[in-house]
Amino acid sequence: xxxxxxxxxxxxxxxxxxxxxxxxxxxxxxxxxxxxxxxxxxxxxxxxxxxxxxxxxxxxxxxxxxxxxxxxxxxxxxxxxxxxxxxxxxxxxxxxxxxxxxxxxxxxxxxxxxxxxxxxxxxxxxxxxxxxxxxxxxxxxxxxxxxxxxxxxxxxxxxxxxxxxxxxxxxxxxxxxxxxxxxxxxxxxxxxxxxxxxxxxxxxxxxxxxxxxxxxxxxxxxxxxxxxxxxxxxxxxxxxxxxxxxxxxxxxxxxxxxxxxxxxxxxxxxxxxxxxxxxxxxxxxxxxxxxxxxxxxxxxxxxxxxxxxxxxxxxxxxxxxxxxxxxxxxxxxxxxxxxxxxxxxxxxxxxxxxxxxxxxxxxxxxxxxxxxxxxxxxxxxxxxxxxxxxxxxxxxxxxxxxxxxxxxxxxxxxxxxxxxxxxxxxxxxxxxxxxxxxxxxxxxxxxxxxxxxxxxxxxxxxxxxxxxxxxxxxxxxxxxxxxxxxxxxxxxxxxxxxxxxxxxxxxxxxxxxxxxxxxxxxxxxxxxxxxxxxxxxxxxxxxxxxxxxxxxxxxxxxxxxxxxxxxxxxxxxxxxxxxxx
RNA sequence: CGGAGUGUAGCGCAGCCCGGUAGCGCGUCUGUUUUGGGUGCAGAAUGUCGGGGGUUCGAAUCCCUCCACUCCGACCA
Numbered sequence: 001x002x003x004x005x006x007x008x009x010x011x012x013x014x015x016x017x018x019x020x021x022x023x024x025x026x027x028x029x030x031x032x033x034x035x036x037x038x039x040x041x042x043x044x045x046x047x048x049x050x051x052x053x054x055x056x057x058x059x060x061x062x063x064x065x066x067x068x069x070x071x072x073x074x075x076x077x078x079x080x081x082x083x084x085x086x087x088x089x090x091x092x093x094x095x096x097x098x099x100x101x102x103x104x105x106x107x108x109x110x111x112x113x114x115x116x117x118x119x120x121x122x123x124x125x126x127x128x129x130x131x132x133x134x135x136x137x138x139x140x141x142x143x144x145x146x147x148x149x150x151x152x153x154x155x156x157x158x159x160x161x162x163x164x165x166x167x168x169x170x171x172x173x174x175x176x177x178x179x180x181x182x183x184x185x186x187x188x189x190x191x192x193x194x195x196x197x198x199x200x201x202x203x204x205x206x207x208x209x210x211x212x213x214x215x216x217x218x219x220x221x222x223x224x225x226x227x228x229x230x231x232x233x234x235x236x237x238x239x240x241x242x243x244x245x246x247x248x249x250x251x252x253x254x255x256x257x258x259x260x261x262x263x264x265x266x267x268x269x270x271x272x273x274x275x276x277x278x279x280x281x282x283x284x285x286x287x288x289x290x291x292x293x294x295x296x297x298x299x300x301x302x303x304x305x306x307x308x309x310x311x312x313x314x315x316x317x318x319x320x321x322x323x324x325x326x327x328x329x330x331x332x333x334x335x336x337x338x339x340x341x342x343x344x345x346x347x348x349x350x351x352x353x354x355x356x357x358x359x360x361x362x363x364x365x366x367x368x369x370x371x372x373x374x375x376x377x378x379x380x381x382x383x384x385x386x387x388x389x390x391x392x393x394x395x396x397x398x399x400x401x402x403x404x405x406x407x408x409x410x411x412x413x414x415x416x417x418x419x420x421x422x423x424x425x426x427x428x429x430x431x432x433x434x435x436x437x438x439x440x441x442x443x444x445x446x447x448x449x450x451x452x453x454x455x456x457x458x459x460x461x462x463x464x465x466x467x468x469x470x471x472x473x474x475x476x477x478x479x480x481x482x483x484x485x486x487x488x489x490x491x492x493x494x495x496x497x498x499x500x501x502x503x504x505x506x507x508x509x510x511x512x513x514x515x516x517x518x519x520x521x522x523x524x525x526x527x528x529x530x531x532x533x534x535x536x537x538x539x540x541x542x543x544x545x546x547x548x549x550x551x552x553x554x555x556x557x558x559x560x561x562x563x564x565x566x567x568x569x570x571x572x573x574x575x576x577x578x579x580x581x
Numbered sequence: 582c583g584g585a586g587u588g589u590a591g592c593g594c595a596g597c598c599c600g601g602u603a604g605c606g607c608g609u610c611u612g613u614u615u616u617g618g619g620u621g622c623a624g625a626a627u628g629u630c631g632g633g634g635g636u637u638c639g640a641a642u643c644c645c646u647c648c649a650c651u652c653c654g655a656c657c658a
Binding site: 017018019020021022023025042043096098114115144146148149150152157161162163164165215216224225314326417418419420421453454455456457458459489490493524525526527528529530531533542544545546547554 | 618657
């Protein structure tokens with residue numbers, strides 16, 4: 001039985017703020033500070049106050065329940081990890097300054113874990129020896145540390161954060177696929193129970209590596225990722241990954257002669273197209289990047305050609321053979337000395353370096369481009385006639401209106417917050433770290449791995465991004481710090497009000513609701529309502545003499561405009577019907 | 582690390598140009614009043630003006646330096 005003192009406002013730290021702290025940019029950060037959920041202690045490091053922690057724990061509980069249901073087993077691994085494991089996987093060298101490296105008193109190297117592939121692989125290679133123990137999936141809910149270049153948006157992108165990470169081990173790709181599918185379904189259940197509007201989207205596998213991957217995004221304006229959706233199917237992909245289909249029609253025939261035109265001082269696509277009075281779609285831009293590193297450490301220049309209105313997709317580009325990964329733009333000095341032209345006037349015609357042209361740029365006829373001569377552009381340019389047929393590839397970001405890669409409908413673009421990510425890792429870590437089991441034939445076989453993450457602290461912030469109004473947070477019932485706020489009017493003066501409020505408080509708590517009883521006798525009604533609204537408590541009952549005399553109590557759902565008078569005797573049942581825990 | 586900016590009471594800010602006894606609003610505390618949506622009144626506490634150095638009779642203010650933080654571009658749950 002829980003002690004009720006934890007739920008009386010007089011015994012609970014209500015740390016609400018009337019004014020918005022100046023350094024909070026996004027709404028979730030502002031409201032978490034104002035509602036008294038978190039306080040900053042240093043860049044990217046936050047204290048969680050009682051109100052915030054209640055939400056965090058509820059999120060964890062739902063994740064735990066669904067992970068357990070999926071057959072995964074919970075473990076707990078250390079935050080501090082020995083460097084040797086990271087050297088074994090090769091990531092001690094690969095990881096940049098984001099990996100916080102520390103030494104102990106014996107001068108031995110450790111790091112604060114940004115993720116736990118090495119540790120779990122080390123643990124499991126020692127424990128699992130036989131195919132009979134597979135498949136197996138282990139998860140933990142634990143603090144991670146990443147020394148982010150730029151922490152921001154409060155707990156949305158902090159340096160220290162809580163993550164649920166799971167790692168599965170298999171003998172076959174089919175088994176991995178089965179668990180991957182189970183985790184996909186489990187994630188859908190988790191985010192549904194959390195009350196979030198979300199979408200699973202196809203994703204790039206990023207630095208963790210592997211073959212196949214989905215991200216789970218909460219749709220919100222403040223999201224840092226662009227997600228492309230088909231308007232006619234379930235297709236959704238991170239813009240990093242979304243394929244731009246080649247144009248279906250044939251390239252138009254040349255109609256104009258190529259001409260050189262002076263464009264003094266015009267460098268950007270906007271300047272040039274405005275100057276020539278044409279659409280950016282009729283121009284081409286040429287970006288110079290570095291080629292892959294050669295044996296002698298040199299890197300040649302490579303040109304990437306895009307339609308003027310399109311954006312380079314760096315992820316797609318760096319996957320092309322011959323291009324350096326990570327993608328690196330060529331220093332201006334090298335462009336100037338090796339190509340004899342400044343950045344604003346480069347074009348594909350007569351360019352003496354390897355060239356990769358995006359489908360859309362390759363489809364243009366009579367286009368405009370830099371003349372490879374400072375201050376000049378070419379008009380009426382045509383492929384084949386003026387410059388040899390280009391090597392064509394998909395290197396741009398899709399834009400709204402592009403045909404969907406799934407073949408149905410066109411793409412729309414929305415912002416998303418990445419709250420979950422599932423990967424098929426394959427043998428990247430098990431191979432490097434020799435995690436093997438004996439198979440049915442008695443032979444050693446490297447285990448195949450999957451990994452599955454959820455940003456727990458980020459979930460809390462993203463829930464707010466989706467659920468707020470001008471008065472504050474509006475929690476979904478499943479993760480609300482309290483389900484019900486009991487707000488008595490003039491409890492200090494009215495014995496009837498005090499009696500009923502206490503009675504209801506006990507009764508509702510015993511049923512199992514989390515109730516916050518605003519029991520400060522001197523508190524003013526307006527202040528209590530402002531606080532309970534700001535804190536986002538989804539259900540509120542106001543008890544006053546006026547209602548009691550009429551035999552009713554006022555109820556208002558945080559999300560609704562209107563309040564309603566409920567007969568006192570019906571109230572408990574009414575609340576049971578209202579609250580979906 | 583690059584670019585821009587800010588550090589003055591718990592929070593939000595003014596004062597700085599043009600040096601001369603530290604200010605406003607909110608919050609906090611006391612009393613009083615009010616009580617169906619952040620009441621009104623009266624009073625009180627709280628500051629090494631980010632740190633250090635310099636110029637000056639005198640520095641929050643001018644100069645140097647260090648530190649911290651925020652915002653804009655390269656990371657990811």
